[in-house]
Amino acid sequence: MLTSRVISPSFLPLPPTASTSSSSFSSLRTILSPFLAKTQLSYTRTSRMALSLTARAAANKLENADELIDSVETFIFDCDGVIWKGDKLIEGVPETLDMLRSKGKRLVFVTNNSTKSRKQYGKKFETLGLSVNEEEIFASSFAAAAYLQSIDFPKDKKVYVIGEDGILKELELAGFQYLGGPTDGDKKIELKPGFLMEHDHNVGAVVVGFDRYFNYYKIQYGTLCIRENPGCLFIATNRDAVTHLTDAQEWAGGGSMVGAIRGSTQKEPLVVGKPSTFMMDYLSNKFGISKSQICMVGDRLDTDILFGQNGGCKTLLVLSGVTSLETLQSPDNSIQPDFYTSKIADFLSLKAATV
Amino acid sequence: MANGGREALTPQAARSLVDSVDVFIFDCDGVIWKGDKLIEGVSEALHTLRSLGKKFVFLTNNSRKSRKQYAKKFSKLGMEINEDEIFTSSFAAAMYLKLNNFPTDKKVYVVGEEGIKEELKLVGYESIGGPEDGKKSIQLESSFFFDHDKSVGAVVVGLDQHFNYYKLQYANLCIRENPGCLFIATNRDSTGNLTSLQEWPGAGCMVSAVSCSVQKEPVVVGKPSTFLMDFLLERFRIDVSRMCMVGDRLDTDILFGHNAGCKTLLVLSGVTTLPALLDPSNSIHPDSYANDMSHFVQLLSQ
Numbered sequence: 001m002l003t004s005r006v007i008s009p010s011f012l013p014l015p016p017t018a019s020t021s022s023s024s025f026s027s028l029r030t031i032l033s034p035f036l037a038k039t040q041l042s043y044t045r046t047s048r049m050a051l052s053l054t055a056r057a058a059a060n061k062l063e064n065a066d067e068l069i070d071s072v073e074t075f076i077f078d079c080d081g082v083i084w085k086g087d088k089l090i091e092g093v094p095e096t097l098d099m100l101r102s103k104g105k106r107l108v109f110v111t112n113n114s115t116k117s118r119k120q121y122g123k124k125f126e127t128l129g130l131s132v133n134e135e136e137i138f139a140s141s142f143a144a145a146a147y148l149q150s151i152d153f154p155k156d157k158k159v160y161v162i163g164e165d166g167i168l169k170e171l172e173l174a175g176f177q178y179l180g181g182p183t184d185g186d187k188k189i190e191l192k193p194g195f196l197m198e199h200d201h202n203v204g205a206v207v208v209g210f211d212r213y214f215n216y217y218k219i220q221y222g223t224l225c226i227r228e229n230p231g232c233l234f235i236a237t238n239r240d241a242v243t244h245l246t247d248a249q250e251w252a253g254g255g256s257m258v259g260a261i262r263g264s265t266q267k268e269p270l271v272v273g274k275p276s277t278f279m280m281d282y283l284s285n286k287f288g289i290s291k292s293q294i295c296m297v298g299d300r301l302d303t304d305i306l307f308g309q310n311g312g313c314k315t316l317l318v319l320s321g322v323t324s325l326e327t328l329q330s331p332d333n334s335i336q337p338d339f340y341t342s343k344i345a346d347f348l349s350l351k352a353a354t355v
Numbered sequence: 356m357a358n359g360g361r362e363a364l365t366p367q368a369a370r371s372l373v374d375s376v377d378v379f380i381f382d383c384d385g386v387i388w389k390g391d392k393l394i395e396g397v398s399e400a401l402h403t404l405r406s407l408g409k410k411f412v413f414l415t416n417n418s419r420k421s422r423k424q425y426a427k428k429f430s431k432l433g434m435e436i437n438e439d440e441i442f443t444s445s446f447a448a449a450m451y452l453k454l455n456n457f458p459t460d461k462k463v464y465v466v467g468e469e470g471i472k473e474e475l476k477l478v479g480y481e482s483i484g485g486p487e488d489g490k491k492s493i494q495l496e497s498s499f500f501f502d503h504d505k506s507v508g509a510v511v512v513g514l515d516q517h518f519n520y521y522k523l524q525y526a527n528l529c530i531r532e533n534p535g536c537l538f539i540a541t542n543r544d545s546t547g548n549l550t551s552l553q554e555w556p557g558a559g560c561m562v563s564a565v566s567c568s569v570q571k572e573p574v575v576v577g578k579p580s581t582f583l584m585d586f587l588l589e590r591f592r593i594d595v596s597r598m599c600m601v602g603d604r605l606d607t608d609i610l611f612g613h614n615a616g617c618k619t620l621l622v623l624s625g626v627t628t629l630p631a632l633l634d635p636s637n638s639i640h641p642d643s644y645a646n647d648m649s650h651f652v653q654l655l656s657q
Contacts, residue, residue, distance in 0.1 A: 191516060193391045196552045212493060212520045219556045223546070241570050242527070245495050252520070252527045252568035259567030263559035264545050
C-alpha cells in the first residue's frame, strides 16, 4: 500500500534539537544549497505524511516506444527488477540495451543496492553477458563515497560503516579511512556492570546501508559516534523498506538499518541513494546532460520513479519487478510515472508494432 | 517555548506536591538505578515517602526482565518490593494480547529478551524467537528460501541486545504475510542507562527497524501510551490527579503523565539534562523538576 511517501528531503535534516551541533548543519546547508532548493519537502520523524505533490495525471501505458526513445538522450536504468532478478537476466534485456546503444543513447545504471562496489557490479553484468562499463554504473555505495568527496570530507577523519563490502571498497577507492563493516558483525557486547564501550573520536561520518551482519554492537558504535563526535555526519545509502536479494522473496532492506539508527539518535540522515537526487545531479554534471534529456526506468515507485520526478526527468515504470499494475492503479498510490510497460524489452516489440 | 526554569521544584512546591498526591509512579532506569547501581539517596528517599503515608509503584519501559525478575533486582539492591508493585512493558505486551483475546493456539514471535517471553508464558501464550534466534544467520544464495511459521499471529518487539538480520527478516515476513498479524512494540525509547557508565540504544531502534521494513506503525503498549495507567487506576481506585509520575525522560515518562492526566516530576539523574529540558525546541514540560530523588525529598524539609 503505497502513498507518495515523503522520503527524507535529501539534505534537509530536521531543525536541530538540543543535542545537535547546529553550526555543523548550517554549514552543510550552505554547501548543499543547490540540492536543498529542489526538494523543499517537510518530513516528520514520527509519521510519514502523504505529501500532496502537484497532482499528476495517471500514467500512460507505453504505446509509442520510438517517440519516447527519440525524445531523450540518456536512459537511467534501475537494476533489480529491471535488468535482472536475483542472478537471472530478465527476458529481452541484452537485445534492448544493444538497440538503444545502436541509436546512440547513453546508458547509465543506478542501483540502491550498496552491497557491491561498481567494479563488483561490472563483474555481475559481465557474467550475465552484458557489456556495461564500470563508469556507467552508480551504486549507492559509490554515491556515499562520492558525496564525501563532494564535501571535501577530511582524509584524516574516519568513516564508521554499518554496511557491507561494497561501501568499504568505494571508500577505499576514494581514499577515505574506515572502521566497521562486516567484521564488526562478530563483535558482541555484554551489558555487565562496569562495562564501557569506547569509540573512536576521530570518526567524522557514519554511513549506514543494508547490512546482513547488523547487530547491537554496531548500533551502539554508530550511535556513540553520531551523538558524541561533534559534527559527525549521519549518511544513509538508501532507505528501501524491502529488497530482492534472492528472486524467491523480498527481504528487509537498508531502510531498516537506517531506521534503527534514526531510532537511537533521533536524527534524520542525509540520503544519497534514490529518491534523493544526489546521484542524478552527480551524473548529469559528470556527463554534461540536461535533465529533460533523461528517462528514468525503474520498478519501484517510491525510489525509482520519485527519483526521476524529483530530478525533473521523464519516468517509465516497468512491471517486471516489485510493482504490479494493481499497485500502480490503486487509489492509495499517488506516485504516477509518465509511462508504464511490462518490461524494457517492450521497446523492441512496441517499436516493431509501430513500423 | 522555554519555561525559563520556572518548573524548578521549590521547598514549598515540593510539600504541596506531596500533599496533593497519594500514589507516586516511579520510572526505574535513571530514577531509581543506573544499570546495576542504585542512584545515591534513593533508598532513603523512598523510605521518607513511605513514612509520609505515600504509596508507590514502579513503571518501567525496560522489557528485558519480567516483573518477577525485577523484584529480584530490587531485592539485590536492598529494597523489598513486591512483584505486583512493578509494571513493565513486557507485562504490558502480554496483557495487551490477553485483553484483546489473542487466541492461545496462535504463536507470538519475539524480537526481544527473556522478560517478554516469561510474561507471555505467564498468561498462557507460546512464543518463538527471543534470545536463541540471536545465534541464527541467513544465507543469500539464490536457492535459499527463508521460511517462517504461518501460525504466528503477533510480533512483539522490544529492547534486544541480540538483535540481528535473521530476527528482522522473520518479523518482516510474519507481519507482511500472516493475515491479521499484530505488530506490537513494548516501547520506543531511543536510548537508556542500561549500564551505569553510559547510555545504550533502546527498543526504539529495534521497533524502527521492523517498522521501516514492514511500512507499518506498531501498537505501543509502554509509555507514553496510557495502556498501563488503566491497571494502576484499577489497583488504587483514586482519581488520576492524585497520582504523580516521576521520570527522567520527556517523551515517555512526562508525556505519559500528560496523556494520562496525572502530575509529573522530571529528575535530572538520567537521560535528560537541564539544557535539553530548557531548549526552545523542547515542547514537553513537566510540572516541576529536581536533580534526583534525594534532592526532591530533601526539599520537603527545607
